[in-house]
Amino acid sequence: MSIKRDKWMQYRILKGTSSLAARLPETRLLKLNELAKQLHQYQSLVLKPRAGSFGRDILFITRDGANSYHIHSERKTVTMKDTERLLQWIGKETGNRGYVVQRRLQLAQIQHSPFDIRIMVQRRKGNASTWNVTGSYAKVAAKGYLITNVPSRIIPVPEALKLARLRDRSLIVKANRIALLAAQRLGGRFPKLRQVGFDIGIDRNRRIWIIEGNYQPDLQPFRLLKDSSMYHKIRWYQKH
Ligand SMILES: Nc1ncnc2c1ncn2[C@@H]1O[C@H](COP(=O)(O)OP(=O)(O)O)[C@@H](O)[C@H]1O
Ligand SMILES: [Mg+2]
Structure with missing residues (x-):
């Protein structure tokens, strides 16, 4: 049984955490x-x-x-x-x-196409387990699209930040921290929840935003990356 996908319900849950409220677009x-x-x-x-x-x-x-x-x-x-x-x-x-x-956020762009970041956050089975970032990638919208879902270009996050001329390495650390906080909040509400794939946006002012969290994230893009270690880590967490 999966937890109900509902953008409105999720927004209200996350909005209730003061450190996350400013990371959610109205x-x-x-x-x-x-x-x-x-x-x-x-x-x-x-x-x-x-x-x-x-x-x-x-x-x-x-x-x-x-x-x-x-x-x-x-x-x-x-x-x-x-x-x-x-x-x-x-x-x-x-x-x-x-x-x-x-x-609407003014998302940072790569060659005039907006991109956002998928951050995978998971926890192991058992009540006491803590949330961990187990993988991430950037998705660049295809030409003419404003959504980054399909068909998009999948690249490692550091490469995306470089291409977007966002050389601020601390952005990755901040984005991971925000995804972890959001997962903790959702996990508190849904005790059975063990994975969330967050869509995280970075706007033109380098501000980080939570676009949404997916409870059944597609793992295929992780297989498209040259380095398959994130994919294997994610699969391991799903089984343990
Ligand atoms: N508020 C927004 N401002 C700018 N772009 C957005 C916004 N919301 C969504 N998008 C773009 O559209 C994509 C799909 O939106 P999302 O909320 O993830 O819905 P879905 O469940 O269909 O994936 C996002 O990954 C992002 O690229
Ligand atoms: Mg999405």
Whole structure:
């Protein structure tokens, strides 16, 4: 049995830890009658299905004038010059699936494509076990995409930071620490939880953000790395 995937529930759990609150981009449940006001406040928002994964059905909305909006999904961009039409369109697109609205981060880029970092955190079986970072990689969005899920380029984190000209080594240490803290919090809430794959963003001001934690993270990208030691470590933790 896996723990329920729900971006809204996870946000509220993590937000309850004061040291993590500032690492979470402002998030709300989508309500169409609040969206215009929110677009006024933030200019650029991300709409995501509460139970979504693989970057599916994610919409990026940007306001670039009084009543002018761009919607970006997958590789396509739609422009709308009317707030009512925008809301209608979004209502149709999201249907009655639960969605969250999140402030869009200005993620650091590699050759004009945003990237983020997957940090794998695990604990062994047994009540007293502590959380450990067992692996990480960076995923660079494919050309034209704002999501880094599919199809993306998988590279080691130090290489990504170098390519993005973020030469600050302490970023890795900080990001790992934030992922560990978040795992502790989620583990406190879900005693059976033993692994979380966090999507961690670094913005253009070198600020670190928790985008989400995945309870059933895909391990395939770890196999794509030249160095397979993280993959083996992760598998070992899963079995012990
Ligand atoms: N608030 C945000 N600002 C900028 N990019 C985002 C934001 N939220 C998500 N993304 C991008 O979209 C990707 C998918 O979002 P995520 O929340 O991980 O949903 P999913 O469960 O579909 O993977 C992230 O890895 C990131 O690249
Ligand atoms: Mg994700």
